[in-house]
Amino acid sequence: MINEKIKSAIETAVASEQQPAELSKKITAWIENLMEGNEDIADASSFTQRCDLCFDTTILPITIEE
Amino acid sequence: MAADFKILGWSVTGLRCPDHDVSFEKSANEVHKISLLQMPNGTGKTTTLKLLRAALAGPEMWNNGSEQPINFRKDNSVTDGHFILRLLYNRTKRLTIEIHFDFNDNGKFTYYTTGPNGKDEGFHPPFDLKFILKPDFVKLLIFDGELAANLLSSSHTNAQNAIETMYQLYFFNRIKERIDEHWSKEANKVGSRGSAKEFTQRKNRVEALKKRVQLVNEKKNEDALSLDNAKKQVDQLETEFQKEIQKNQEDAFQLDLAKTRLANAEQDVSTLTMLTVTLMKNPPEFSLSFSDAILALKDNLDRVKLPGIAAREFFEEIADEDNCICGREIDDEVKEVIREGAQKYLGSEEVGVLNAMKSDIKERIVDLASEEQPLKLLIDQLEEAQQAEQLARQDLDTIKELASENDPNIRAIHTKISELKKTIGRLENEVLKYDNKTDDSDTGWNLENLERRKKQAEQDLAKVTDTIELKAKRDILCRILDSAYQTARESINEGVCNEANEKIKVLMPYNHIRISSINKSIKLADKEGGSVGETLSIGYAFLSTLLSNDTQHLPSVVDSPSGPVDLKIRPEIAKLIPRLGEQFIAFTISSEREGFIEPLIKASSEDINFLTLFRKEDITQDSSAKTVLGAKESNDGILVPGKIYFETFHKDNQ
Numbered sequence: 145m146i147n148e149k150i151k152s153a154i155e156t157a158v159a160s161e162q163q164p165a166e167l168s169k170k171i172t173a174w175i176e177n178l179m180e181g182n183e184d185i186a187d188a189s190s191f192t193q194r195c196d197l198c199f200d201t202t203i204l205p206i207t208i209e210e
Numbered sequence: 211m212a213a214d215f216k217i218l219g220w221s222v223t224g225l226r227c228p229d230h231d232v233s234f235e236k237s238a239n240e241v242h243k244i245s246l247l248q249m250p251n252g253t254g255k256t257t258t259l260k261l262l263r264a265a266l267a268g269p270e271m272w273n274n275g276s277e278q279p280i281n282f283r284k285d286n287s288v289t290d291g292h293f294i295l296r297l298l299y300n301r302t303k304r305l306t307i308e309i310h311f312d313f314n315d316n317g318k319f320t321y322y323t324t325g326p327n328g329k330d331e332g333f334h335p336p337f338d339l340k341f342i343l344k345p346d347f348v349k350l351l352i353f354d355g356e357l358a359a360n361l362l363s364s365s366h367t368n369a370q371n372a373i374e375t376m377y378q379l380y381f382f383n384r385i386k387e388r389i390d391e392h393w394s395k396e397a398n399k400v401g402s403r404g405s406a407k408e409f410t411q412r413k414n415r416v417e418a419l420k421k422r423v424q425l426v427n428e429k430k431n432e433d434a435l436s437l438d439n440a441k442k443q444v445d446q447l448e449t450e451f452q453k454e455i456q457k458n459q460e461d462a463f464q465l466d467l468a469k470t471r472l473a474n475a476e477q478d479v480s481t482l483t484m485l486t487v488t489l490m491k492n493p494p495e496f497s498l499s500f501s502d503a504i505l506a507l508k509d510n511l512d513r514v515k516l517p518g519i520a521a522r523e524f525f526e527e528i529a530d531e532d533n534c535i536c537g538r539e540i541d542d543e544v545k546e547v548i549r550e551g552a553q554k555y556l557g558s559e560e561v562g563v564l565n566a567m568k569s570d571i572k573e574r575i576v577d578l579a580s581e582e583q584p585l586k587l588l589i590d591q592l593e594e595a596q597q598a599e600q601l602a603r604q605d606l607d608t609i610k611e612l613a614s615e616n617d618p619n620i621r622a623i624h625t626k627i628s629e630l631k632k633t634i635g636r637l638e639n640e641v642l643k644y645d646n647k648t649d650d651s652d653t654g655w656n657l658e659n660l661e662r663r664k665k666q667a668e669q670d671l672a673k674v675t676d677t678i679e680l681k682a683k684r685d686i687l688c689r690i691l692d693s694a695y696q697t698a699r700e701s702i703n704e705g706v707c708n709e710a711n712e713k714i715k716v717l718m719p720y721n722h723i724r725i726s727s728i729n730k731s732i733k734l735a736d737k738e739g740g741s742v743g744e745t746l747s748i749g750y751a752f753l754s755t756l757l758s759n760d761t762q763h764l765p766s767v768v769d770s771p772s773g774p775v776d777l778k779i780r781p782e783i784a785k786l787i788p789r790l791g792e793q794f795i796a797f798t799i800s801s802e803r804e805g806f807i808e809p810l811i812k813a814s815s816e817d818i819n820f821l822t823l824f825r826k827e828d829i830t831q832d833s834s835a836k837t838v839l840g841a842k843e844s845n846d847g848i849l850v851p852g853k854i855y856f857e858t859f860h861k862d863n864q
Contacts (some may be wrong), residue, residue, distance in 0.1 A: 147377060149705065153698035157690045171385070171690070178381045181338055185384045195392035202683040 146176040167201045170194075213342045215299040216241045216793045224291035225261065225282050227254020228825050228847020234795060239302050242819035244788065244810065245795045248856055249823050253847075257282060259352060264452045265295040265307045267348040274439060279317030288818050289314050299339055301592070304594065307333065342764070347375045350753060354769035358749030362740070369732045369752065369778055370703075376756050377702055379427035382695035386688050393684040397675045412671040417651055419664040426657055430644050437637040444630045445715075451610075451623045461613045468606040475599035482592040489585055494575050496585035501575050508571040517556050517564040525552035591684055625842040703728040706755050713751035717782045718744070725752070743775045750786055757791045765793035772798070772806040781809035788814050800860050820856035823849045 151172050158168035174194045177183040183190050218241060219233035234245045249255040264271045272279070282291060291311035297655055299305055302510075306324040311317050323334040335343045342348075350372050361369045369520060374380055398413065443826070458461045494501035511517075529548040532539050540548070563805040614621040646668070650659045672681035707725045714724060722742050726735035732752060734740065740748060757764050771787065773779045784806050787794055811818060826832050832848060835841050840851040 147698075148700045149663065149701040150377070150694075152378075153289070153694040153696075153701060154690075156697055157694035160693065161686055161690050163686065167690075171694070174385060175381050177385075179378045180783065184337075185381070191388045192392065195389055198389065198687055199392070199680065199683050202686050204679060204682055204686075 146172060146179060150191050155207070162205075163203060164201060166196065170201055174198075213339065214301065215305075215339055215342070215765070216763075217765050217767070217795060218296040218298050219598065220258075220262065220293065220295045222258065222261065222266070222291075222293050223844075224284050224288045224313075225254075225293060226257045226284055228823065229844035230847050230849050231842065231844075232821060232823070232849060234793070234819060236819070238825075239298060240795050241298065243793060243816055244814050244855065245819035246798055246802065246807075247795065247821045247823060248798050248859060250799060250825075252824060253825050255769065258299065259354070259767070259797065261293040261309065262295065262767060263345075263348055263352050265293055265309055266343055267345040268335070268343060268349065269319070269349070270450070271345050272319070274341055274435065276395075276439060276443075279311055279319050280313065281317070282311060283313045283317060299336060302346040303336070305336065305339075305449060307335075334415070339456070341375065341378065344375070346371045352747065352767040352769070353753060353766060359747045360731075361749050361752060362734070362745055369728050370730045372753075372756055373702060373706060373728065374698070376762065379695060379699055379702075382691050382698075386691045389684055389687045389691070392405075393677065396680050397671055397677045409671075411665065412674050415652070415667045416473050417672050419660060419667050422452075422652065423657065423660050423664055426655055426660060428645070430657070433637055433641050433644075434510065437634065437641065440630050440634050440637065444627055444634065447623050447627045447630070451454050451627065454617065454620045454623065455613055456538055458613070458616070460633070461616075464609050465606070465613070468602065472599070472602040472606050475595065475602040478595040479592070479599050482595050484587065486585070486592055489588060504571055504575050508568050511564065512569060517561040520555060521558040521561045522552045522555040523558050524548070525555065646656055706752070709755045710748070710751040713754060714748060717747045717751060717786060718779065718817070723748070727836050743779055746775055747779060747783065749781060754786060754789055763792045765795060766791045767795045767797075769797045771796045771798065772802045780805035784809035787811040803857065818853070819851075820853045821849060821851055822856050822859045823847060824859075 148184075154171050154175070155165070155168045158165065158171070178185055185191065216234075218235050219231070221231035223229045232247065234241045236242045238680055249258070251660065260277060264277075271277075284291065290313065292308065294308045296307060297305040297307070302325060306329075308322040308324070310320045310322065312320070320331060321333040321674075323330050323332060325334070325336060342351075346368070349368065357368065361372075394416070398744075404858060425503050455465055489496050504621055525548055528534060528547045529540070532540060614624040643649075644657065646654075647656045647659055649655065652660075652663055654660060668681060672678045704727075707728060711724050721744065723737060723740055724735045724750065725732050727733045732748065734748075753766065756762075757766060772783055775783055787796075787810060822835075824831070824835075826843075834849045835848045835855070836843060838855050842849045852854075
């Protein structure tokens with residue numbers, strides 16, 4: 145089980161960037177799996193999938209700074 | 211991740227402690243919750259602790275060069291040394307870590323790991339323990355007074371590192387690295403909308419800057435660590451030097467005298483510098499011509515009636531009204547005339563500044579004008595004091611040199627200190643480049659500059675690869691991870707502080723010492739540091755908070771658990787120990803028993819494993835020990851189990 149303080153910190157950070165709660169769930173699940181040892185941060189197939197999920201869930205503001 | 215391991219025991223041969231084989235096993239897959247290993251001074255307690263650290267933390271432990279493997283050799287007749295550590299992890303799995311020293315090859319060491327898959331050369335802890343079996347964390351599991359002091363020292367980051375490792379907060383940064391890699395990979399895949407050459411150039415620049423940031427980060431940390439180590443070594447050697455020199459009374463007297471002279475000279479320089487700087491902040495105080503000029507300025511302002519009575523805003527406000535204060539109508543033409551006229555007056559802010567300036571000149575400078583203070587005299591005095599300081603330092607060096615000439619031991623220490631001081635000087639010069647922002651190039655050393663340049667290079671790459679959106683998403687994700695890490699860290703630190711403070715209250719109910727925060731190291735409320743006893747108690751409270759929780763099941767090995775603590779506090783420390791973790795192993799000497807053993811027995815829910823290990827040197831003592839049931843004899847040592855022997859064992863020289 146992920147520490148509640150870590151979970152809550154992720155939720156707060158996601159909300160302050162005006163991102164959907166879904167993103168905090170994805171980041172929390174990723175970090176929880178790493179902490180529990182169920183997933184290896186060096187495993188390319190697993191982190192590529194996780195990254196794709198996080199990028200897909202992230203919403204961009206209307207104007208992007210170039 | 212939950213971490214779970216116990217120390218089953220270890221065996222040592224050919225190293226700088228008696229050969230021995232110690233076991234903490236109570237039954238199959240179960241260890242004694244509390245084991246006390248009594249080792250009199252000179253038995254190799256420190257060596258055993260160092261070996262234990264080296265076995266748990268792996269070869270990385272030797273990297274800083276503070277320990278030389280050759281120094282672990284028992285004596286010149288020995289060609290090999292072995293330290294074999296037996297561990298139990300995840301309740302039922304066994305792991306053995308062995309360090310083999312080849313003293314024919316300058317103590318070259320080789321690690322061997324034996325786990326469920328057999329024996330392999332190298333240090334290969336199982337995945338579940340990898341994050342714990344690292345130098346920084348192992349230092350926390352093997353605890354002594356030095357660590358307690360370091361937890362509170364602002365030049366160390368042990369307390370923060372301990373929290374980061376225990377709560378695995380480093381994963382935030384690792385995920386960030388993966389997110390960044392992902393974006394880089396996508397940018398590479400997409401290719402360039404400009405020329406291939408342009409794309410390659412921009413991509414290479416981003417990569418080069420990333421490497422540069424990493425290199426500078428590593429080099430900066432490495433230099434800081436080397437500097438810190440060199441300073442620590444100098445402190446240790448200075449203490450040794452002091453001890454050696456005390457053996458010769460005349461030298462010791464001369465050295466103390468020279469030190470006092472240097473301290474006084476340094477104080478004089480400091481006082482005179484302060485006076486000079488204070489005086490230089492106010493030029494009229496040291497220059498009559500300056501104060502005359504300032505007074506002349508005030509007189510001239512008075513003569514031209516500046517700043518005047520009315521401010522520009524007064525007229526501008528009148529111009530804004532339809533009627534003047536005298537009742538006459540103000541039409542647009544008049545308004546314009548008033549506004550133009552208002553420009554001849556100063557604004558209220560300028561009026562305020564000029565009035566304040568005039569009043570300051572009146573109050574402060576008029577009185578001082580007649581008392582010119584001799585800045586030159588003060589600077590002359592400062593120069594003299596600096597020369598005196600230099601002479602005092604030279605005197606001190608000469609006395610040290612002379613003492614060195616008479617004693618080879620002192621000479622060796624003195625030479626080492628001189629070499630280290632040169633190294634410190636070089637490193638102090640070296641680290642200045644990290645703060646230097648003037649070299650703003652891709653090969654500079656200032657991290658702030660490099661990070662900014664990297665960000666710009668990434669923007670440039672995103673533009674040319676059409677990955678601007680992806681980069682914007684990467685930036686958002688990185689910001690989220692940074693912010694979540696900060697918040698989690700602060701909140702966890704606060705929780706650890708509160709819990710540790712509750713334990714400190716129990717340990718020292720009449721002492722108001724408390725932890726206020728953890729910022730790299732432990733910060734105390736209204737206090738810079740504590741006594742040895744206070745420091746140790748705070749260390750225990752902090753570590754027990756970290757090590758004893760629902761997910762971690764780790765051993766604690768403590769050197770001299772009650773040594774520097776008052777007899778009054780010892781029972782409280784003893785009561786805390788059973789809560790320190792699931793396995794507690796303490797290295798003790800006989801003088802620590804008083805006020806500690808009985809409360810520990812009372813506080814412990816199960817039998818304590820008492821062990822006494824000593825070097826064979828006293829025939830009577832050796833023969834008496836060998837009669838104890840379970841006593842184990844080696845070439846040069848005897849290990850005796852049991853409470854009775856433990857409590858009666860005493861060496862006069864302790």
